[in-house]
Amino acid sequence: MSDLSTHLARLEGHLARFRDKGILNLIGGIDAAGSGGTFQTRSPVDESLIAEVALGTAADVDRAAKAAKAAFPAWAALSGEKRKAILHRIADLIEARAEEIALCECWDTGQAWRFMSKAALRGAENFRYFADLAPGARDGKSLPTQTHLNVTSRHPIGPVGVITPWNTPFMLSTWKIAPALAAGCTVVHKPAEFSPLTARLLAEICHEAGLPAGVLNLVNGMGEGAGKALTEHPDIKAIAFVGESRTGSMIMKQGADTLKRVHFELGGKNPVMVFEDADMERALDAAIFMIYSLNGERCTSSSRLLVQESIAEAFEARLAERAERICVGHPLDPATEVGPLIHKTHFDKVMGYVGIGKTDGATLAAGGERVGSDGWFVRPTLFTKANAGMRIAQEEVFGPFLTSIRFKDEDEALRIANDVAYGLTGYVWTNDLARALRVSERLEAGMIWVNSENVRHLPTPFGGVKASGIGRDGSDWSFEFYMETKNTAFALGSHKIQRLGA
Numbered sequence: 400m401s402d403l404s405t406h407l408a409r410l411e412g413h414l415a416r417f418r419d420k421g422i423l424n425l426i427g428g429i430d431a432a433g434s435g436g437t438f439q440t441r442s443p444v445d446e447s448l449i450a451e452v453a454l455g456t457a458a459d460v461d462r463a464a465k466a467a468k469a470a471f472p473a474w475a476a477l478s479g480e481k482r483k484a485i486l487h488r489i490a491d492l493i494e495a496r497a498e499e500i501a502l503c504e505c506w507d508t509g510q511a512w513r514f515m516s517k518a519a520l521r522g523a524e525n526f527r528y529f530a531d532l533a534p535g536a537r538d539g540k541s542l543p544t545q546t547h548l549n550v551t552s553r554h555p556i557g558p559v560g561v562i563t564p565w566n567t568p569f570m571l572s573t574w575k576i577a578p579a580l581a582a583g584c585t586v587v588h589k590p591a592e593f594s595p596l597t598a599r600l601l602a603e604i605c606h607e608a609g610l611p612a613g614v615l616n617l618v619n620g621m622g623e624g625a626g627k628a629l630t631e632h633p634d635i636k637a638i639a640f641v642g643e644s645r646t647g648s649m650i651m652k653q654g655a656d657t658l659k660r661v662h663f664e665l666g667g668k669n670p671v672m673v674f675e676d677a678d679m680e681r682a683l684d685a686a687i688f689m690i691y692s693l694n695g696e697r698c699t700s701s702s703r704l705l706v707q708e709s710i711a712e713a714f715e716a717r718l719a720e721r722a723e724r725i726c727v728g729h730p731l732d733p734a735t736e737v738g739p740l741i742h743k744t745h746f747d748k749v750m751g752y753v754g755i756g757k758t759d760g761a762t763l764a765a766g767g768e769r770v771g772s773d774g775w776f777v778r779p780t781l782f783t784k785a786n787a788g789m790r791i792a793q794e795e796v797f798g799p800f801l802t803s804i805r806f807k808d809e810d811e812a813l814r815i816a817n818d819v820a821y822g823l824t825g826y827v828w829t830n831d832l833a834r835a836l837r838v839s840e841r842l843e844a845g846m847i848w849v850n851s852e853n854v855r856h857l858p859t860p861f862g863g864v865k866a867s868g869i870g871r872d873g874s875d876w877s878f879e880f881y882m883e884t885k886n887t888a889f890a891l892g893s894h895k896i897q898r899l900g901a
């Protein structure tokens with residue numbers, strides 16, 4: 400049976416050890432306190448203390464980077480088949496502990512159980528997917544000429560830093576760490592300070608599965624402390640970062656002195672464009688799902704609805720009605736569709752945008768208010784009659800907050816869609832094939848779905864353009880980041896060599 404009280408009882412069992420011992424770092428395979436003391440992680444449901452967390456500093460990052468450097472040669476030299484076997488064992492253990500991971504994730508982040516139970520399993524899928532690619536990660540090309548045989552091969556870049564955000568932290572951590580390990584890199588992971596719980600579970604699982612000590616190191620801490628130190632460390636060759644665009648820009652500056660390679664998955668202000676010829680029922684379901692699921696705290700959320708004038712009135716009215724009916728509640732209640740926002744600071748930011756939307760003259764058509772007085776619950780919010788220049792149409796709110804803008808025709812729709820700093824995803828709803836082709840061609844985004852919500856297929860490239868990111872994840876795109884390509888030219892012995900001074 401799975402209901403709120405059973406979930407709470409089971410969660411209690413999982414949290415007890417963290418209450419006693421806190422959430423420790425894991426460096427070189429050994430549990431370690433933070434040299435900065437501790438900080439607290441609290442549940443967004445009721446602000447109750449979950450655990451004291453090791454506060455990592457530059458000194459801890461240095462020890463972790465050295466451990467990752469020491470473990471690198473042996474891990475890189477291990478055969479792809481052996482790495483594959485370990486990564487599959489990690490996936491097995493994630494599946495075995497999926498309920499524990501999901502319960503902890505819901506409690507730490509406020510995400511609803513109905514989505515998190517799947518996100519834990521998706522973490523296992525990420526490991527399996529990259530496990531199977533590990534044996535071929537080094538493969539290259541043969542590029543012969545008349546005189547030389549050129550052969551390329553790939554080599555893991557070295558120890559890398561992975562810095563993750565607080566939204567769906569477990570799934571996102573696996574998405575970055577699994578390809579790094581499959582490529583033969585060693586890792587120092589700095590998870591978000593708002594949601595450290597499941598990163599600790601992941602590190603434990605990896606070691607239990609037989610990952611050698613030092614291959615994955617966990618350092619908790621603040622962005623400006625442990626995070627910054629990681630991006631500046633000379634032994635760390637690359638930084639895979641998921642988070643805000645502003646932070647990405649800081650990381651690029653911090654990593655400049657050590658010439659860090661960076662991979663950035665950043666913010667979004669993604670349009671869902673609904674044309675008058677679209678299948679209205681499906682478009683409505685998808686638009687609602689893509690902004691209100693995961694509390695709207697997802698980089699790929701469709702936070703701007705661009706709707707054609709001829710259908711706007713009816714579409715927005717139905718949207719408002721559905722938004723009002725969304726079940727806001729305890730994240731561990733299986734009936735809940737939207738849980739509390741991660742933290743008071745984020746709650747204040749989202750509520751701040753409600754004020755901004757009103758002041759700027761948009762119409763509040765649903766939500767816009769706090770639910771209850773404990774925890775950071777916000778009613779799903781819809782602003783209509785916004786124009787493209789308003790802040791609620793330009794800036795990432797990252798909550799259950801949708802801004803609807805009307806357009807006359809395709810050209811105007813595209814102008815509005817592209818008139819933002821971001822370019823992560825776009826969703827196009829039309830039954831006119833030629834229009835779908837034209838619009839997807841001109842839309843400035845790294846990922847576009849036509850007549851669909853975000854449905855991920857792991858081999859496809861994931862990433863954004865403009866302020867939404869640098870680089871792509873998935874399949875070989877991930878290996879391109881975590882590996883160096885080397886070309887070796889073998890002369891066939893017949894070409895003419897210029898003879899200077901002969």
Ligand code: NAD
Pocket residue numbers: 562563564565566571589590591592620621622623625626627630641642643644646647649650653663664665666667697698795797823863867868
């Ligand atoms: P954030 O940028 O505030 O923090 C992300 C991580 O960076 C945290 O671990 C934080 O401690 C660390 N950090 C902060 N300052 C740092 C610094 N100076 N040096 C090194 N590390 C530092 O982001 P957030 O609020 O945790 O996450 C939400 C953001 O993440 C949103 O903008 C969202 O769109 C984005 N996101 C993007 C994707 C994607 O795939 N494009 C996926 C998920 C989330």
